[in-house]
Amino acid sequence: MVSLEDFGRHETAWCPGCGNFSLLEAMKKALVLLQLAPRQVLFVSGIGQAAKAPHYLNANLFNGLHGRALPVATGAKLTNPELTVIAESGDGCSYGEGGNHFLAAIRRNVNITLVVHDNQIYGLTKGQASPTTEEGVVTKTQPHGVAATPFNPVAVAVAMHAGFVARGFSGAEDELAGLIAQAIAHPGFALVDVLQPCVSFNKVNTFSWYRKRCTTLPADYDPTDWHGAMQRAQEWGDHIPVGVIYRNDRPSYESHLPVLGQGPLVGRTLDKNALAEIIAAMA
Amino acid sequence: MTKPCTILIGGVAGQGLLTIGHLLAKVLVRSGYYLVVTQSYMSRIRGGHNSFAIRVAPTPVAAPSETIDVLIALDARSVDEHLADLAEDGIIIMDGAVAAETGDRLCLRIPAGEMGLAALFNIVAAGVASGLLALDAGVLTRTLGEEAETLASAGVALQAGLDWQRQSGVHRPLPEPTAPMPRIMVNGNEALALGAMAGGLKFAAFYPMTPGKSVILALLAHADRLGLVVEQAEDEIAAINMALGASFAGAPALVATSGGGFALMVEGVSLAAMTETPVVIVVAQRPGPATGLPTRTEQGDLEFVLHSGHGEFPRAILAPGSPEQCFSLAARAMDIAEQSQGPVFILTDQFLADSYRSVAPFDPTAVPTVLPHERAPDDTPTYQRYALTDSGISPRALPGRGDGLAVADSDEHTEDGHITEDLGVRVQMVEKRLRKLALLERLTLAPEYCGPASADLLLVCWGSAGGAVTEAAELLAARGIRAAALHFSQVWPLVPDQFLTYLQQARTVLGVEGNATGQFARLLRRECGFAVHGQIGRFDGLPLTPEFILRRLAESGW
Numbered sequence: 001m002v003s004l005e006d007f008g009r010h011e012t013a014w015c016p017g018c019g020n021f022s023l024l025e026a027m028k029k030a031l032v033l034l035q036l037a038p039r040q041v042l043f044v045s046g047i048g049q050a051a052k053a054p055h056y057l058n059a060n061l062f063n064g065l066h067g068r069a070l071p072v073a074t075g076a077k078l079t080n081p082e083l084t085v086i087a088e089s090g091d092g093c094s095y096g097e098g099g100n101h102f103l104a105a106i107r108r109n110v111n112i113t114l115v116v117h118d119n120q121i122y123g124l125t126k127g128q129a130s131p132t133t134e135e136g137v138v139t140k141t142q143p144h145g146v147a148a149t150p151f152n153p154v155a156v157a158v159a160m161h162a163g164f165v166a167r168g169f170s171g172a173e174d175e176l177a178g179l180i181a182q183a184i185a186h187p188g189f190a191l192v193d194v195l196q197p198c199v200s201f202n203k204v205n206t207f208s209w210y211r212k213r214c215t216t217l218p219a220d221y222d223p224t225d226w227h228g229a230m231q232r233a234q235e236w237g238d239h240i241p242v243g244v245i246y247r248n249d250r251p252s253y254e255s256h257l258p259v260l261g262q263g264p265l266v267g268r269t270l271d272k273n274a275l276a277e278i279i280a281a282m283a
Numbered sequence: 284m285t286k287p288c289t290i291l292i293g294g295v296a297g298q299g300l301l302t303i304g305h306l307l308a309k310v311l312v313r314s315g316y317y318l319v320v321t322q323s324y325m326s327r328i329r330g331g332h333n334s335f336a337i338r339v340a341p342t343p344v345a346a347p348s349e350t351i352d353v354l355i356a357l358d359a360r361s362v363d364e365h366l367a368d369l370a371e372d373g374i375i376i377m378d379g380a381v382a383a384e385t386g387d388r389l390c391l392r393i394p395a396g397e398m399g400l401a402a403l404f405n406i407v408a409a410g411v412a413s414g415l416l417a418l419d420a421g422v423l424t425r426t427l428g429e430e431a432e433t434l435a436s437a438g439v440a441l442q443a444g445l446d447w448q449r450q451s452g453v454h455r456p457l458p459e460p461t462a463p464m465p466r467i468m469v470n471g472n473e474a475l476a477l478g479a480m481a482g483g484l485k486f487a488a489f490y491p492m493t494p495g496k497s498v499i500l501a502l503l504a505h506a507d508r509l510g511l512v513v514e515q516a517e518d519e520i521a522a523i524n525m526a527l528g529a530s531f532a533g534a535p536a537l538v539a540t541s542g543g544g545f546a547l548m549v550e551g552v553s554l555a556a557m558t559e560t561p562v563v564i565v566v567a568q569r570p571g572p573a574t575g576l577p578t579r580t581e582q583g584d585l586e587f588v589l590h591s592g593h594g595e596f597p598r599a600i601l602a603p604g605s606p607e608q609c610f611s612l613a614a615r616a617m618d619i620a621e622q623s624q625g626p627v628f629i630l631t632d633q634f635l636a637d638s639y640r641s642v643a644p645f646d647p648t649a650v651p652t653v654l655p656h657e658r659a660p661d662d663t664p665t666y667q668r669y670a671l672t673d674s675g676i677s678p679r680a681l682p683g684r685g686d687g688l689a690v691a692d693s694d695e696h697t698e699d700g701h702i703t704e705d706l707g708v709r710v711q712m713v714e715k716r717l718r719k720l721a722l723l724e725r726l727t728l729a730p731e732y733c734g735p736a737s738a739d740l741l742l743v744c745w746g747s748a749g750g751a752v753t754e755a756a757e758l759l760a761a762r763g764i765r766a767a768a769l770h771f772s773q774v775w776p777l778v779p780d781q782f783l784t785y786l787q788q789a790r791t792v793l794g795v796e797g798n799a800t801g802q803f804a805r806l807l808r809r810e811c812g813f814a815v816h817g818q819i820g821r822f823d824g825l826p827l828t829p830e831f832i833l834r835r836l837a838e839s840g841w
Contacts, residue, residue: 042682044528047693055692055701060682062531063692063702064524065554071521075528075536076682078512079486083532083683104517259510265485266533266681267656268510275480275647278505282467283313283644 002035004028007057014049019170019196019207023117024053026170027088029177031059034084034184041084044073046098049124050090050117067097070105073112080264081111081254084184091118095131095151102153105189106162110253113183113190116153117170119198120205127201137204153193155233158226158246163188165229165246169214170196171207172242182244188252195240210240217243224248287340288457290353290412291368292405293361297329299405300357302430304335305639306409309426310418311339312468312641315460319750320470320639321347321826326493326577332360341458345605345750347638349830353415353455355408359383374455376411378404393447403440410444417456420445467644471635471747472539474606475565476501477645478613479537480509483621483653484563486529486536488514488522490544493577494633495567498539519544523551527560531691533681535617535653539565542584543574549591552626556596556716558691559669559677561620561627561655563613568632570824579824580633582746582797588628589775589806595713597720599727600628600775604749606640608772612728614650619726621653623719624679630774632797634826635747656681663687667698671711675718720776727773729781734760734767740841741789743815744796745771745803748827752795755832764841774803779811786813793836795819797827 007028014020031041043054047066054061060083064072069087077085087094094102094116105114121139122128128141131151138145157165164186168176176194183190195214197207221243223229229246254260262268290307294300304320311318318339325331338348351369355376356362362375362383369375375385379392380401393411395404406427413423427433427441469477476498479487489499499513506513512534516522519540526536540548545566555562566588570581588600599619603609613629620627666687670677677698682689690700695712697703733753734741740759744752749770759766769785786792786807794804794815799822804815819835821827 038688039686040683042532042689052702058688060688061690061692061700062528062558063694064527064558065550065693068520068524068550068554071516071524072528072531074514074521075486075488075525075530075534076532077528078514078525079529079532079534080681080683100517101521104521257512258507259512262510265510265512265529266684268485269654270480270483270647270652271509272481272647272652274508275477275505276644278508279467279477279644279647280465282469282473283465 002032002037004032006038007031007059010056012056013052015200017199019119019198020050020053020117022170022173023176023194023196024056026173026176026180027053027115028057029174030180030184033177033181036084041086042076044069044076044085044087046089046093048090048093050088051093053088053117067093067101069093070098070101070114074105074108074110077110077112078254078260078265080266081260082264085112086184087112087114089116090123091116091120091132092122092130095153103160106157106160108253109163109188109250111187111189113192115180115192116194117196118153118193119196119202121198121202123198123201134204152233153191154245155230157191158229158233161226161248161250162191162246163248163250164190164244166192166244167242168192168194169210169242170194171211171214175216179244186247188250213238213240214242215239217241287338287344287348288352289336289338289348289350290355291334291336291351291365292355292357293332293334293365294357295330296324296327296333298357300333300335303405303409304337306427307412308337308639309468310413310423311337312466313422313426314419315462315464315466316341316457317344317462317641318639319344319347320637321634322637323825324578332364339457341460346754347751347826347828349828353412355412356383357405357408374415374453376408389453391451391453398443400440400443403436406437406440407444410441411448414445414448415453415455417454462641463643465644466641468639469606469642470637470639471603471606471609471631472497472567473501474609474645475613475629475631478610478650479563479617480505480511481610481645481647481650481652482614482617483535484511484537484617485534486512486526487538488516488525489539490516490519490522492541492544494569494636495539495541495544495565497636498565498567519547520550523548523562526562527551527555527558530560530562531558531682531689533655533684535561535621535655537563537565539567541567541569542571545588545591553592553594554693555626556592556594556598557693559624559716560691561624563616563620563627563629565629565631567636568630570822576824578633580797580826581822581824582632582748583822585630585774585802585806588630596625596716597623597723598626598628598775599623599723600630600773602630602746602772602774603635604746604770604772607642609635610645611650612772617653618651619723621655622726623722624676625719630746632747655679656684668700669696669698669712671698671715674722675715676722724776724778727776727778727781730769730771732767732769732785735765737788738767739765739790741767741769741785741792742795742832743769743792743804745774748795748797751827751829751832754829758829758833759841771803774806777806777810783811783813791816793817793819795827795832797821
């Protein structure tokens with residue numbers, strides 16, 4: 001039996017009240033729900049306060065560079081599909097520096113889960129606008145207010161027919177754990193965009209701001225209806241829908257690769273006779 | 284004709300010059316000849332002027348030559364471009380319907396239109412050239428028939444060319460070949476791919492870029508059979524990060540690119556070093572800066588590759604000089620990357636990438652094969668990915684393959700792989716990573732010295748320049764000059780004990796490189812205090828040739 005204790009408790013570098021704490025607990029709960037032991041899971045993260053999260057639980061980890069969690073996760077998953085691979089980072093890392101990788105990961109549909117700590121601000125570098133910061137928000141580096149429209153990761157993912165798209169809220173820890181568990185269980189690329197406060201640098205989208213707006217999708221909502229999902233994905237205002245916005249059963253990228261039908265790449269030996277035959281055929 | 288013979292096929296892209304270039308080269312290889320192919324092409328799909336030159340000899344040959352003996356001109360421009368390089372007894376083969384000034388050279392004008400074969404003139408010309416050189420018609424016909432896209436009419440065109448030549452009464456038979464059979468025809472990038480696979484490669488990622496791309500195509504040709512995943516990434520940044528993810532999970536990994544693509548990969552070089560993840564990075568050089576000359580050759584990225592990546596860390600840079608070395612050094616690169624747990628480079632270039640040769644079949648059992656999962660560390664719950672060791676090498680666990688957790692971090696980290704700002708740990712980790720240099724130095728290949736001891740003139744070169752420089756030294760020796768060549772197939776790290784006496788004992792030492800500034804010579808001076816006495820550099824996009832080197836030497840009195 002895998003239990004919460006297996007993932008340990010570690011000292012963090014986060015501000016008191018940060019949304020990261022409940023996201024970390026929700027992640028552990030999701031792994032326990034799925035009975036995944038630390039050795040079965042590989043976290044891949046980028047750079048930022050969110051990207052430190054996997055340091056604070058017991059599991060395999062590749063904490064790489066800013067924006068690059070998804071390519072590393074892709075390479076690792078294609079090498080060993082038996083690993084549960086979870087990419088975890090913030091909104092700047094995932095949608096800014098890593099924007100191209102985000103689009104490519106949705107298209108490729110490798111069986112990895114991306115959990116984004118979306119607090120609509122750059123925290124580690126102390127309060128610059130991120131791709132999801134709302135228009136007009138004044139920061140030290142956007143003194144006249146953000147002039148660009150915010151990136152809507154959920155709408156983009158749905159528009160691109162991503163296999164699994166969910167939005168969570170760090171203030172609803174158990175519900176979030178359930179969403180993350182569903183995302184991990186989905187056999188393809190899965191996005192969980194998690195709204196969470198940054199207590200130090202985002203004075204607009206506070207905990208109570210989110211709490212007032214985040215509304216769980218009704219029980220009869222059909223996440224397999226793409227048109228309905230597109231509509232939900234664009235709701236942002238007094239009510240922000242939370243839950244599984246969209247899913248489909250697109251076959252995973254791995255299922256298209258005949259090589260992986262023979263098991264993971266790791267652990268396989270080289271057929272030197274076959275290679276010698278290939279070389280001999282060049283005569 | 285006892286000396287090497289060069290057959291150059293020139294034409295517009297799309298006229299089928301590659302088809303007959305491959306055909307003639309393959310027939311020559313199968314007949315037991317040695318050859319060096321030089322491909323020169325413009326960066327376009329159709330039109331322009333391209334050439335495919337085959338320098339063929341009955342005995343080993345390793346460099347291209349500028350003098351043309353048989354010019355197959357598929358258009359008038361090919362005559363204009365190459366007439367000046369045609370030997371006095373050289374022959375032009377062209378379509379009689381094409382008007383071109385051919386001077387006093389012997390010109391075989393084939394009435395392809397009257398033969399009803401104007402559209403297949405390239406094949407007719409190949410038949411004429413084959414007859415001229417007295418190639419085996421059986422080998423020729425069989426080789427043409429193996430081409431999957433061969434039309435029935437191609438056989439007719441080939442025979443028409445052979446018949447026309449017989450009636451012309453013009454002959455230039457090649458001397459008897461001497462290469463021991465069997466031989467394979469392979470270019471530098473194909474040999475690199477085969478070597479990497481022999482070395483245990485399981486994962487490659489790329490974003491298409493000439494001339495690095497053909498390594499990937501050669502891998503893809505055999506990926507399904509040999510169990511490789513080859514992934515086209517969204518950009519070069521993704522490519523190297525994917526390779527690192529794959530390597531971390533236990534698949535020996537490679538990326539292949541060229542200058543501008545490698546520029547994007549640079550953050551990944553530093554990441555490989557910090558996370559101590561093995562990766563082989565193939566950089567096929569072309570002239571820069573920026574987009575430069577996309578389809579031409581240069582040795583201009585040595586300093587870039589040597590200094591790529593922020594921070595201080597060890598690396599190895601291999602620079603093969605021939606397809607044989609491409610094979611053995613690619614396998615070696617896989618092994619060095621795995622042993623040293625970090626980035627290893629293979630520096631090649633367009634000339635070598637595209638240069639077909641006749642080589643003895645490579646033996647995959649003669650090179651080491653990396654199997655990361657067989658080097659299982661003590662996989663206990665107390666396992667530490669970055670355990671401090673005397674060698675700087677820590678046992679490498681693979682995620683999901685044991686009870687130990689594999690934790691890697693691009694931040695400075697503790698022995699267990701977690702982020703730290705403990706400055707004492709920082710110092711320990713820097714020293715640990717740098718200790719790996721000793722291993723890399725032990726694995727460094729010595730340069731090859733060719734010529735008399737205490738030479739009057741020593742030509743120093745690296746990578747693909749080796750063949751041309753060695754032949755230039757031999758030509759000088761034949762003129763009674765005590766000349767020698769020193770060829771480096773590994774350019775980093777440098778171990779002066781392996782070569783410094785060669786430099787010190789020669790009267791004059793010249794650097795010969797395919798770049799404008801003498802990058803390797805500068806590196807030699809930095810690492811062992813030896814300053815070369817002069818420099819020959821080529822940076823017009825074409826490969827170094829013995830003739831180019833001798834011309835430059837003549838200008839300075841040699």
